[in-house]
Each structure stands twice: as C-alpha cells, then as structure tokens.
Amino acid sequence: MNLSLRLALRDLRGGLKGLRLLAICLLLGVAALAGVGSLSSAIVAELSARGQEILGGDLEMRIVQRAADPVERAAFDRVGRVSESVRLRAMAARPDGGQSVLAELKGVDTAWPLYGTFKMAPGALAPRPKGRQIAIAPALAEKLDLKVGGMIRFGDAELKIIGLIADEPDRVGEGFALGPAALVDLDGMAATNLIQPGSLFNSRYRIKLPAAADPAALGLAFQKQFPSAGWEVQDRTNGAPGTRRFIERLGQFLSLVGLAALVVAGIGVGNGVASWLEGKRSGIATLKTLGASSAMIFRIHVIQIAVVAAGGILAGLAIGALVPWLVTSIAGNALPVAPRLAVYPLPLLVSAAYGVLIATVFALIPLARARAVPAGSLFRGGVEPMARPPARTLIAVALSAALIVALAIGTAREPLFAAGFVAAALAMLALLYALGWAVRRIASILPRPRRPLIRLALANLHRPGAQTDRLVVALGLGLTLFVTLAVIETNLSGQIERTVPAKAPSFFALDIPVDEIGRFKQILAQQAPGAxxxxxxxxxxxxxxxxxxxxxxxxxxxxxxxxxxxxxxxxxxxxxxxxxxxxxxxxxxxxxxxxxxxxxxxxxxxxxxxxxxxxxxxxxxxxxxxxxxxxxxxxxxxxxxxxxxxxxxxxxxxxxxxxxxxxxxLPADREAALSRAVSNEFPSVSMIRVKDVITQVGDLLGQLSTAVRAAASVAVAAGIAVLIGAIAASRRSRIYDAVLLKLLGATRRQVLASQALEYLVLALIVAAVALLIGSIAGWYVVTQVLDLDWATDWAVVLITLATGAVLTLGIGLLGALPALAARPARALREL
Structure with a gap:
C-alpha cells in the first residue's frame, strides 16, 4: 500500500491533466446541491429562530370579519399576555382629494409587539402612532408624494403622518400584501370607520405564554373550547407557514435539479476517468511488465482519483456553503426573510455523500476494466472489446447507486415526488443509452454510401472504440436540459401575458356596503359611462x-x-x-x-x-x-x-x-378619475388596480424563474462537461484515424467534414428525442410542481434547441482540432 501511495502521489506531481474533468464535474454537482441546501436551511433556520417575532407571539388566534367576544377574549387573557391587532385593505388618499392608492392598514393595541421591536426611520415625530396619528411605509409616501408631518386620509379620518416604517417585526408572518403598509393604533382604526358589518378584515390575538406553556396544546384546547367559532390557530414553531412551505418545496425541487446535475456530472466523471486511463495505457503496460500486480494498478489509480475527487468535492462544498452570503449580498431584498448566515453541516454532509457515491458509481467500472486488461493488450491500441468488469465491481456500483436513490428519497420532504424524479432521471438515462446502442447498431447494418466522407462519418458511428453511446448520452442530456429549461423559462416569463385575457378588468372593488351597491353603480355610470x-x-x-x-x-x-x-x-x-x-x-x-x-x-x-x-x-x-x-x-x-x-x-x-x-x-384614461371619485364617495371601498396585481405576481414569477435558471444552469454546464468528456475519451482513436487519413491523402478539411457529418447526424437524432423528453419534463415541472398553467412559447423552445445543437456541434468540432493538428510521424510513434 505504501508503494502504491508513493507512486500515485508521484504521478500526480506531474499535474492533473486528464483528471481536471473529474474535479470540474464533481465541483459543479456538489456546489449546486450544497448551495441549494445551505440557502434553504438558512431561510428555514431564520424562520424557526424568529418564530415568535415573525408570528408576533407564542400563539396566534386569528379570525375574519369580527373581533373576539368577551368570553373568547377572557379565555385568551387567562393563559398569557395578549396583543390585539386588526388588518384590512383600504384606500389611502391625499387630503386634497387627489391621487389614492391601495394600502394595508393595520391597527394595533399598546401591548404590540409582544416580541421584536417596531422601528421608525430617522426623522420620526414620535416612536409610534397614537389616536389620529399614523406611520406609513416609504413606498406609500413615495406613491402619494407625502412627507412626515403631512396628512393622509383613510376612510372618514385624516391622520397625521408621524414617520416612516423601518421595521415591522411581524410583517412576514401576516402573508401576502397587495399594497404598502400603514400603521395606526386601535383608536385610529376606529376613527376611520372602515370596519363595518360585512367588511373584510382580520382580527389577530397574539399571546405571550409562560416559558413552561405548550402553545400547540393551548391552541388545540381553544379550538375545542370554541369549535364553531372559526378560529385559525398558529404557534411559534411555524410563524410563517406559507413562506416555509414555499421555501421547502422550492428547495426540494432545486435540490433534485442539483442531484440531476450531479448525476449528469457523474457521467462526465466516468468519461473523464476513461479518457484519463486511455492516456495511461503505456504507463500501466510498463508497470505490469515490471511486475506490478493488477491490484497495485487498481490501488494506484484509485488513490489518484480519490485525491482529485476529494479536492473537487471540498471545493464544491466551500462554494455551496458561501451561497447564503452571496445571495444575501446580491438579492437579499428579494427574499421573504434574510437567511440566517451560518455554516449548515447537514446539507454539506448530504452533498458530500452524493459526491462520493457518484464518483464511486461512475469511476469504478473504467478502473476495473483497466485492472482486468493484460499488459499485452494495452499495446494493441484498444481495438479489442473491453473486458467485462468483475462481479464484485458491479455489486459495489449497484450498492452505491441504491444508496444514492435511498439518500434522495430519505432526505426529501415529499418522498413520493423524489422517488418519481429519480425514476424519471434513470429512465431518461436508460433511454439515451438504448438510443446510443440503436444508432450504433443501425449504422453498422446500413449499406455503405458511395461518397467517401459520408461513408467515413457513418463508419465512425460503429467502428471499434467508437464513443457513439457516450456521445448520444452527452448530447441527449445537454439538449434535454436546454429544452427543459426553455420550457420552464417561457412558461414562467409568459405566464402573465398568455393567461391574462385581452379584456381584463381595470379594477377589483372590494368592501362595497350592501345598502350602497345601488349608489355605487350610479356613481360608476356617471364617472365612466359604458364601463x-x-x-x-x-x-x-x-x-x-x-x-x-x-x-x-x-x-x-x-x-x-x-x-x-x-x-x-x-x-x-x-x-x-x-x-x-x-x-x-x-x-x-x-x-x-x-x-x-x-x-x-x-x-x-x-x-x-x-x-x-x-x-x-x-x-x-x-x-x-x-x-x-x-x-x-x-x-x-x-x-x-x-x-x-x-x-x-x-x-x-x-x-x-x-x-x-x-x-x-373601462378605458385606461378614465382609471385615475374613477379611483378618485370612488375614494371620495365611498371611503370604505378598496379599489385594486389589476395592473398592480399582475406586476406583483410577475415579480414573484421572475424571482422563481431566476432560482430555476440558476440551478438549471449548473445542470447545463454539467451536460457540456459530459460532452467534453465523451470527446476526450475518444481523442486517442480520433488522432489515429486522422493520421491514417492524412497519410492516405485526405486533407484537413475532409477529415473535419467527416467528423462534422458524424456529429450532425447524432445532433439531429438526439434533438428530436430531447425535444420530446424535455417538453414532457418541462410540462411536469410547470403544471405539477409549480402548479401553473401551460403556456409554452414553442418558437423560443425550438430556437433554444437549435442553439444548443449548434453549440454541441461546435464543441465536438473543437474537440477534433487536436486530431487535425497531430503530426503523423510523432503520432504514429506515440500510438
């Protein structure tokens, strides 16, 4: 073992030529997995650590369209300190009757907040509003062109702006908002007269419990005490359940995308190791001639691969661990909560385990083949069939693959979904390998064309040592990833344009009093005839x-x-x-x-x-x-x-x-006038511009698209690395072919043309399959995972597919350049 270690390390001193692909592929896959896992863990950890602050208490009792009755309030008061708040959507308007916008108005009592600290921006006139005072979000002040010390109207009340809100501790826990925030106390809320029978508002009662109290048990007890009241219960262990579910589900999906990238990278690992061992033929032959056993040959190269793989995995883990910091610095404001910046061991350990298992699965077989081939056959150019790996190697590979599947399913939030994803990925790989075999088989039985270049291109697909099956897998994975990404991207980016009807309404009007519906229609008819x-x-x-x-x-x-x-x-x-x-x-x-x-x-x-x-x-x-x-x-x-x-x-x-x-x-040029008229005549009615809602949803879809694009780009990069690896694995045989063709009088242009035809045939065949598989995969992600409508722009998808095909063809031709540059005399001596 000591001799094997010395020889392995001495050989590595000469550089990592041939093993760079192994390190790059593992780095890409592990970094994607570790990054997604670390970011998801950082956000969930922040939600858990700030559960009390985000929720606003240890326990929250929430109900709509009414306040707690005396019996219910007394029950809450008996278990701890209670803070009451009321939240509704309302129109905020300038006192002069000018512009008005939708806002989220919140009324709080003196006990609020039970946890965390409410902060005002510098320049505030008071620490918090009282009576006919109000604090507003900077966005609301900007929309209405208002300043601290000015007045703003909500409902029947004109309120004095005492400052701009800097931090509202329980804002995330209150969910999606259609407008900027505004804060008053309960007296200020009552002055607005916005709460009327039938008004849509939420009453929240946050309770600060003694340290020994169980919030979940108390919440269940309240539900049993008031079974018909309609109370919704939430406790500090999950202060923002909607946000948490979204982050966990998105994190799982992106983790599976990262795992797919790592599996794709694993194929690159196999290609890289095979190519590297191909270049080590003379060295292996020399060692065997000098008496080295097959076991020693195996140990030497396992040590080298393990060292390089460990470097790639550790580098990937380091990048992944830094992702929460990078995302926070680049796009922290776009996140629902700021990630809790720390190193999270569990996703790093899981990612490292994936990296080790993937390297084992894809590196063992080429290593076993190199060990099994006798020294004499290593000097015959590799045209003989490769030896079948021994049973123990196949068992080790099968066990490693089973561990990968078990790890993917066992660590998933939704095991059935993860199992389906893994099964689909394996099915795709099997399909591409079968396609590669079929292409090779069909090429071998087709009649030989008369044109030499076409005959040569066809022969390249099935000759001894041909990498057709690997090239099909590499091209198929790369193009399928391109198509899948394009399908998801066009659905996310075009979701709004292609699902919003051409004649969408201009406004949603909410909280129209029942006894005022007739007058509301009259005002509308006066301000916007024909609306x-x-x-x-x-x-x-x-x-x-x-x-x-x-x-x-x-x-x-x-x-x-x-x-x-x-x-x-x-x-x-x-x-x-x-x-x-x-x-x-x-x-x-x-x-x-x-x-x-x-x-x-x-x-x-x-x-x-x-x-x-x-x-x-x-x-x-x-x-x-x-x-x-x-x-x-x-x-x-x-x-x-x-x-x-x-x-x-x-x-x-x-x-x-x-x-x-x-x-x-109504026409767009009448929107502003109608909004002002309704706001003046019906202060309690909320006018929501449809364009504003579409903009907010579009921003959310844009953030989701960015996350999917970032994860998928790693998979695409891994697919390109696989293609490079497949080309590298056939480098020796292509140099041999190019040299012989040159000796027989072929020009460089003719050699290049034959290889271009070979890649073109493969690209056309694989592109059709990639279009089918990628479209199905994209459809499933869009409709089943993201639960969106199907709205694909096929023109963009086909252009993306064509671009990917051209890119892969270009990579293939670039890989052929070393063969064209090889000098016959030198190449023949080395071969």
Whole structure:
C-alpha cells in the first residue's frame, strides 16, 4: 500500500491533466446541491429562530370579519399576555382629494409587539402612532408624494403622518400584501370607520405564554373550547407557514435539479476517468511488465482519483456553503426573510455523500476494466472489446447507486415526488443509452454510401472504440436540459401575458356596503359611462368539516388541499357564474328556497375525495353552515373575474353581514378619475388596480424563474462537461484515424467534414428525442410542481434547441482540432 501511495502521489506531481474533468464535474454537482441546501436551511433556520417575532407571539388566534367576544377574549387573557391587532385593505388618499392608492392598514393595541421591536426611520415625530396619528411605509409616501408631518386620509379620518416604517417585526408572518403598509393604533382604526358589518378584515390575538406553556396544546384546547367559532390557530414553531412551505418545496425541487446535475456530472466523471486511463495505457503496460500486480494498478489509480475527487468535492462544498452570503449580498431584498448566515453541516454532509457515491458509481467500472486488461493488450491500441468488469465491481456500483436513490428519497420532504424524479432521471438515462446502442447498431447494418466522407462519418458511428453511446448520452442530456429549461423559462416569463385575457378588468372593488351597491353603480355610470361592471356578494369563512370529518381532527391536510388552509371566499348566486361549467350534478333553480346547497370546484372535490351528495361545512362569523354538494364546476381561472371555489344557493348566506365585490372594465384614461371619485364617495371601498396585481405576481414569477435558471444552469454546464468528456475519451482513436487519413491523402478539411457529418447526424437524432423528453419534463415541472398553467412559447423552445445543437456541434468540432493538428510521424510513434 505504501508503494502504491508513493507512486500515485508521484504521478500526480506531474499535474492533473486528464483528471481536471473529474474535479470540474464533481465541483459543479456538489456546489449546486450544497448551495441549494445551505440557502434553504438558512431561510428555514431564520424562520424557526424568529418564530415568535415573525408570528408576533407564542400563539396566534386569528379570525375574519369580527373581533373576539368577551368570553373568547377572557379565555385568551387567562393563559398569557395578549396583543390585539386588526388588518384590512383600504384606500389611502391625499387630503386634497387627489391621487389614492391601495394600502394595508393595520391597527394595533399598546401591548404590540409582544416580541421584536417596531422601528421608525430617522426623522420620526414620535416612536409610534397614537389616536389620529399614523406611520406609513416609504413606498406609500413615495406613491402619494407625502412627507412626515403631512396628512393622509383613510376612510372618514385624516391622520397625521408621524414617520416612516423601518421595521415591522411581524410583517412576514401576516402573508401576502397587495399594497404598502400603514400603521395606526386601535383608536385610529376606529376613527376611520372602515370596519363595518360585512367588511373584510382580520382580527389577530397574539399571546405571550409562560416559558413552561405548550402553545400547540393551548391552541388545540381553544379550538375545542370554541369549535364553531372559526378560529385559525398558529404557534411559534411555524410563524410563517406559507413562506416555509414555499421555501421547502422550492428547495426540494432545486435540490433534485442539483442531484440531476450531479448525476449528469457523474457521467462526465466516468468519461473523464476513461479518457484519463486511455492516456495511461503505456504507463500501466510498463508497470505490469515490471511486475506490478493488477491490484497495485487498481490501488494506484484509485488513490489518484480519490485525491482529485476529494479536492473537487471540498471545493464544491466551500462554494455551496458561501451561497447564503452571496445571495444575501446580491438579492437579499428579494427574499421573504434574510437567511440566517451560518455554516449548515447537514446539507454539506448530504452533498458530500452524493459526491462520493457518484464518483464511486461512475469511476469504478473504467478502473476495473483497466485492472482486468493484460499488459499485452494495452499495446494493441484498444481495438479489442473491453473486458467485462468483475462481479464484485458491479455489486459495489449497484450498492452505491441504491444508496444514492435511498439518500434522495430519505432526505426529501415529499418522498413520493423524489422517488418519481429519480425514476424519471434513470429512465431518461436508460433511454439515451438504448438510443446510443440503436444508432450504433443501425449504422453498422446500413449499406455503405458511395461518397467517401459520408461513408467515413457513418463508419465512425460503429467502428471499434467508437464513443457513439457516450456521445448520444452527452448530447441527449445537454439538449434535454436546454429544452427543459426553455420550457420552464417561457412558461414562467409568459405566464402573465398568455393567461391574462385581452379584456381584463381595470379594477377589483372590494368592501362595497350592501345598502350602497345601488349608489355605487350610479356613481360608476356617471364617472365612466359604458364601463363593464360585474358585482357579486362576498363573505369569508374557513371550511371546518368535510363530510363527518372535522378539519381540526385531520392528522394531515391532503396535498394540494389549500381550500382547508385559512379562510375562503364565499358567495351565493342564483345562476351559474361566468367562467364556470357544470361537470357533475345540477345547478339549483333560480327561485330555489330549500336546504343549503353548494357548488364546488371539481379539482378541490377530487383532492378532498368528495362529490355530489356529500356535505361540506363552513363557519361564517362563528355560525357553522352545512351544505349538500349539488354540483361540481370546472372553473376557468384565467377570466380575471371573481372565481369562488364554493358558491352557495340563494337563502343560505344572505342573512350574514357581508359586502359586495365588483370587477370594473373601462378605458385606461378614465382609471385615475374613477379611483378618485370612488375614494371620495365611498371611503370604505378598496379599489385594486389589476395592473398592480399582475406586476406583483410577475415579480414573484421572475424571482422563481431566476432560482430555476440558476440551478438549471449548473445542470447545463454539467451536460457540456459530459460532452467534453465523451470527446476526450475518444481523442486517442480520433488522432489515429486522422493520421491514417492524412497519410492516405485526405486533407484537413475532409477529415473535419467527416467528423462534422458524424456529429450532425447524432445532433439531429438526439434533438428530436430531447425535444420530446424535455417538453414532457418541462410540462411536469410547470403544471405539477409549480402548479401553473401551460403556456409554452414553442418558437423560443425550438430556437433554444437549435442553439444548443449548434453549440454541441461546435464543441465536438473543437474537440477534433487536436486530431487535425497531430503530426503523423510523432503520432504514429506515440500510438
């Protein structure tokens, strides 16, 4: 062993020529995995560490459209210190009746915040607002051109701006916002008169518990104490569940993309090792001639590969560990929370394990073949069939591959999804290897063309030592990655343009009082004659039971059952809403006056495993309403109108305090005037510009696209490295062919043309397969993983595929240049 170690290290002193590809491939794959894992862990760690601050307490009780009654508030007060806050969407306007914009208005009591510190920007007139004072976000001040000390109007109240908000500690825990923040105390909120029967607002009661208290147990106890009240419970262990789910799911998807990149890189490892050993033939032959055993040959090269692989893996881990710092410095403001900057051992250990296993899987077989070939055959140019690896090598490779699969599934948040991803990746590799074998086989039985260059190109596909199968895999992986990335990219970037209808409404109007709906339509007719308006009644309430099963008693919420999380929009209608189609059951008569019925979204029904004739129970202002499912609807969510998962029959919800919502379509040059008129006449009505919503969603999709592009770019780079490795593995045989052709009178142009034809044939064959596989993979990611509509721009996809094919063809031709430059006399002496 000592002799093997000395010889291995002495050989490495001459440089890493031939093993650079091994190091680069492992570095790329491990860095991608370690980077995604570290960033995901850093964000989740911050969410966990700041759980109390993000939530605003140890326990949060949340309800919509009402405040806690005296009995409920007394129950909260008995277990700890309570802070009450109210949040709603409202129009913020200049006092002079000028411009108005949508904002998120929040009223807090004197106990808020229980955790963390509310901070104002320098120049504030007071540390926090009281009475008719208000603190606003810098974005709101900029939109309305307001300054500290000025006035702003919300509802019926003009409030004095005492400063700009610098840090609102529980902001992340309160979820998605359509407008900039504004903060008042509860007296200021009451002065606005925005909270009326039917208004859409959230009441939150954050509780600071004693150290020994169990928040989860207390939350469950409150739900059992008030089973019909409709309270939503959240505790400090998961202060921002929506953000956490998004980060964990995105992190898992990107980790699997990174794993795919590492598997692709592993093929590059195999090609690199094979190419390196090809160049070591004379050295191996010399050692064997001098008495070196096959075991010693194996040990020498295993040590060298292990040293280089360790360097590549460690470099990849170092880069991955630095990703949270890099992302924070480059795009920290785009993240939901700032990552907790630290070194996270678990993702690094998992990534290192992947790197070691991948190197083992793809390096053992070429090593075993080099060990098994006798010294004499090493001098015969490698035209003889390669020896089959021994059984123990195949067993070791199989065990390593099984460990990779087990690690991918065992560390995944959703094991079934991870298993499907791994199975799809293995199936793709098997398909590409089968395609490579088929190309080689077909090329060998085709009639020989008369044209010498075409005959030579065809012979190159099946001659002894041909790398056709490896080139097909390399080209297939690279082009498939190009297509998959293009499909995902065009779907994300074009999601808004191709799913928003050409005649989208200009505004969503919320919180229109029931008794003011007639006057609202009159004002609209005066300010915007001919405007399209659709009004629907609106309430909110959570689903508390599905059939006989109460939601709080479910051990796990079914995947995709967002209808059971939080409050849902509720409405009632006599006729089928526009954009809906009945697919099961029947709609009720227009004059229906019987027991409660409901029409449910077909997809939600499938996820909940319920159908026509089953029941569903919702809580409206603490009153439970159980309705029988009369029909299932297919909803066109792209109408940009109000689409409700649940639509109740007339007579079911009218008695509950509620409001109306409206969609308004009018020319763009009338939008500002209408917004001012509605804000002046109806201070409680919120006017949401559809363009603003689309912009926010577009920004979110852009961030998601950037994350996918960053992870996929590593996979693309790995695919290119695999192609380079496959070309390098055939370098010796190509030099031999080029030298013989030159001796027979062929010019460099003719040699290059024959190789160009060879790569062109492979590129055309593989491009068709890559288009099919990449499109399927992209469709699955877009529709099943990201849950978006299918909106692919095929022109961009085909251009990307063509670009990738040209790029791979260019790489192949560049790899042929050393063969063209080889001098016959010198090459023959070396060969």
């Amino acid at each position: 399209d308006i659709t009004t629907v009644p609106s309430l909110r309430g959570p689903v508390v039971a599905v059939g006989e099963t109460r939601v709080q008693d479910m051990k796990t919420i079914p995947e995709g059952a967002w209808i059971l999380r939080g409050d849902r929009g509720l409405t009632y209608a006599a006729e089928v809403p526009e954009g809906s189609r009945i697919v099961a059951g029947q709609w009720w008569p227009a004059d229906y006056a019987g027991p409660p019925l409901v029409s449910l979204d077909q997809r939600a029904a499938e996820i909940l495993n319920i159908g026509v004739g089953d029941t569903i129970t919702v809580s409206v202002l603490g009153v439970e309403i159980t309705a029988k499912i009369a029909s299932l609807r297919e909803i066109n969510w792209d109408t940009m109108g109000f689409n409700f998962v649940m639509v109740f029959s007339p007579g079911t919800l009218e008695g509950a305090p509620h409001s109306f919502m409206a969609t308004i379509g």
